[in-house]
Amino acid sequence: MNEEISIACPYCGEAIIIEPEPGDETVEYIEDCHVCCRPIVITVSYAENGSTVSARRENE
Numbered sequence: 001m002n003e004e005i006s007i008a009c010p011y012c013g014e015a016i017i018i019e020p021e022p023g024d025e026t027v028e029y030i031e032d033c034h035v036c037c038r039p040i041v042i043t044v045s046y047a048e049n050g051s052t053v054s055a056r057r058e059n060e
Contacts, residue, residue, distance in 0.1 A: 007042070007055045008055065010056055011038045011057065014033060014034070022046060028041065028044075
């Protein structure tokens with residue numbers, strides 16, 4: 001089962017649950033906010049003790 005991680009939309013602040021798939025490398029992708037529909041750049045870094053996630057605006 002994938003790890004569930006809560007992040008805040010950098011535009012509207014709404015909490016968003018993501019479920020990154022485990023991997024061996026850092027992954028960056030864009031997901032639209034479910035509330036304000038703006039694009040969020042999500043970066044996931046994987047580690048044995050859990051994933052590190054950052055969310056930022058697309059234009060940052």
